[in-house]
Amino acid sequence: xxxxxxxxxxxxxxxxxxxxxxxxxxxxxxxxxxxxxxxxxxxxxxxxxxxxxxxxxxxxxxxxxxxxxxxxxxxxxxxxxxxxxxxxxxxxxxxxxxxxxxxxxxxxxxxxxxxxxxxxxxxxxxxxxxxxxxxxxxxxxxxxxxxxxxxxxxxxxxxxxxxxxxxxxxxxxxxxxxxxxxxxxxxxxxxxxxxxxxxxxxxxxxxxxxxxxxxxxxxxxxxxxxxxxxxxxxxxx
Numbered sequence: 001x002x003x004x005x006x007x008x009x010x011x012x013x014x015x016x017x018x019x020x021x022x023x024x025x026x027x028x029x030x031x032x033x034x035x036x037x038x039x040x041x042x043x044x045x046x047x048x049x050x051x052x053x054x055x056x057x058x059x060x061x062x063x064x065x066x067x068x069x070x071x072x073x074x075x076x077x078x079x080x081x082x083x084x085x086x087x088x089x090x091x092x093x094x095x096x097x098x099x100x101x102x103x104x105x106x107x108x109x110x111x112x113x114x115x116x117x118x119x120x121x122x123x124x125x126x127x128x129x130x131x132x133x134x135x136x137x138x139x140x141x142x143x144x145x146x147x148x149x150x151x152x153x154x155x156x157x158x159x160x161x162x163x164x165x166x167x168x169x170x171x172x173x174x175x176x177x178x179x180x181x182x183x184x185x186x187x188x189x190x191x192x193x194x195x196x197x198x199x200x201x202x203x204x205x206x207x208x209x210x211x212x213x214x215x216x217x218x219x220x221x222x223x224x225x226x227x228x229x230x231x232x233x234x235x236x237x
Contacts, residue, residue, distance in 0.1 A: 014053065014055030109182040110213075129201050177206065
């Protein structure tokens with residue numbers, strides 16, 4: 001695929017259940033939206049950058065970036081139950097996406113940067129995948145706990161995985177990758193919205209666990225602030 005077929009979409013609705021106006025929270029005097037826009041605009045592999053929002057306040061922040069184009073989202077793709085699929089469906093009515101690579105960059109993970117985005121796109125193109133999801137590796141203790149976990153079913157518990165998982169040695173479990181919410185990459189085909197995420201042809205881009213803290217509450221925000229400042233301090237030394 002040619003470079004001009006790669007576009008970034010930054011979804012940033014005005015409402016937020018966990019934290020009010022989450023996308024406008026500031027770290028080092030820049031909002032989460034501005035940080036995401038800067039990373040997308042700095043990525044060499046991306047040709048076009050779009051901000052998708054129902055908020056005029058958020059869309060106005062995008063005006064500071066000459067490269068960024070705006071997509072005003074409808075109500076259906078902006079409510080609390082809206083998924084990334086809903087956002088992309090809404091966007092596809094605004095701009096044709098067939099045969100394009102879409103990099104879906106979420107503002108809630110401010111510690112990712114343009115290097116992560118460029119590297120993941122290069123891997124995506126080289127491996128000829130349909131879906132890439134940013135992740136981090138579960139440490140061996142968490143890895144084991146996940147495989148040995150149960151779900152509550154009426155008055156009983158039921159293993160999530162195999163029945164013998166509870167008494168299986170940890171070294172025999174496969175490695176678990178946990179999505180970190182930083183970004184997704186999709187190859188948009190004609191049948192994309194029928195299948196959406198294609199796990200048969202997917203890849204996990206592994207990042208350091210602290211590189212992509214996903215902000216869902218104020219504790220996450222404080223951790224992100226601390227790590228972001230630490231990252232800047234290290235880059236200056």
